[in-house]
Amino acid sequence: MTTLWDTTGSAVVKELAAQRRTGGAVLSGVALTLVVVADESRVAEAEEAATHAAESHPCRILVVVRRQLEAPAPRLDAEVLIGGRLGPGEAVVMRMYGRLGLHAESVVLPLLAADAPVVAWWHAAPPEKLATDALAVFAHRRITDSSIAEDPLAALRTRAADYAPGDTDLAWTRSTAWRSTLASTLDSVSGRRGEPVAVQGARVEGDAANPTAQLLAGWISSRCGCPVSVEDGGRKPNSSGVDSVALQLDQDEEVRIQADRRGGAVISQPNRPDATVALVDRPLGDLLSEELRRLDRDEPYSEALEAATGVSGLAGRSPEREHVWFDPADNGSSSRKRAAAKTADA
Template identity: 50%
Template sequence: MISLWDTTGNEVVKALAAERRSAGGVASGMALTLIVVVGEKRVREAEAAATIAAAAHPCRLLVVVRSDIDRKVSRLDAEVVVGGRLGPCEAVVMRTSGRLALHAESVVMPLLVPDVPVVTWWHGEPPEQIANDYLGVVADRRITDSAQAPNPVQALLQRAVDYASGDTDLAWTRITPWRTLVAGAFDTTDAQITGATVTAPRADPTAALMISWLAARLGITPRWEETSAFPRMRSVELRCANGDGLSLVREDSSAMFTRTGQPERQMPLVRRPLGEELAEELRRLDADQVYSEALGTLAGLPDLSARPAKRVHIWKDPAKATEPAVGGDPAVVAAGPARSGS
């Protein structure tokens, strides 16, 4: 491990090269570059999750910690770790402050692994417009977490407005076990579904996506039954045209599956650590069309999957947030997910 205080981007690149030589082949065969954007207070959470994900997907991990953007003097502190506490990967933790925090790409870009996909994950409130963040513009896949926003469901709607092919959200990842169990219920029935009810708190983004997914796949209008007795989605109930009913009710780390005329069955429904959720999203680097369909249904915006993956960087200074973006500004830079022509 090499620690660099009040350093420069060039020194970070040299330190990483030195650590790679010392470690030998510890982190060879990297499949992607994972950029993590996080605030100082949540660095440990992000590092722990990224370590789990990196164990499943060999990568170069670049953790960008943005803080104190109002500081008059810019500063960069970095920690370079190869095959150490952050798992079997090449990792660089960069703490940026002052105006440098708004231009972290100047340090990150030279550290990208050539000819492999780039994934950017924001561990914190998602950006209102990803095009304002160059670290999102250069990525092939972009992972947000609407649950971190003050109004999670409203944040999901903003994700739909701002959607580009390759975007995803961890609120969607969290309902993968639910979707698996619901889809599995159709293995033993061909009855048409005529209605559904999802019981969840009103601010639960997973419930919003679950309802939208059911609506998009089944052509129905599910009902959201609000509850304040549980912190997250409690149950999903389906009604069939033949009068049968199917239900999944969460009980700690399992779900009770009930179907008319059949005995109850207990199914696994474990709440996974953040690192496993992140690892799931790194398994696929193409656009998730099922997610875009559900998100579009939620927001009433069809054909989200038809949107291009390429974004144009729009510079936005937080100190001038009230000023509209100028399309002809020389700081508006065309960029896309492909540094290798994809």
């Protein structure tokens, strides 16, 4: 590992090339570039998750930490690692101070792995409009996490309003185990009947303020075309925010999946004894690794997000984003000046 203090983007590129020559062609089989945007308080957690994901998806890891945008002078501190704490591949951790943080792409773009897709992951509060961050504009896939926002449900609605194909949310990824269990259970009921099962209604119990519970309810509604309610349960659910799911079927039958305290769930279905399946909380690295398996648009997510938020037409939007310059230090002064100028001209 080499630490470069008060350096430049060109020096980081040169140091990475020098270490590559010394260590050999470490990333000849790189699958993608993972750009991680993290708050300083979450850097260690983000690095651990990215390292775990890189074990399954060989990638170059670029960690961007924007610090002290109000600093009087721009500054870049960088750690360049090959075969270090971030796994066997290449990684750069960049801490940007002052106005440089608003132009992070100027440092990141030269560091992207050649001819490899780019995935951007915000382990921090993302901007309300991703297009205001150039890192989102050139990324092929964009991963956010509504669950870590101060108001998760408001963040979910923001992501729907700003959605473009290629976006996804780790709140959605946390519902994978529930979705798989529900789908396999309904397949089992259909197999015994010898005909498809019609779901006439559903109820999700747990934490109604958790975006995962809302997205799971949206997925059931979009797939089954039935009303789904989300209700606060009596127990404190796991990170998914889901304690149980009940599906009302035709022929006056019900399927229920109830989480237990031991990292599993009990499946109750018609004409069969109860069964137990694993339903454990997954670490952040597993969630990130799942999202890196696909680089195309996630249509089930967009359909679930539509149903959960009531915002329609998500799948028909363009996957291309055009960068919108946004200066957080401006505080609207430029807008006021433009408005004043128009008034004076009139």
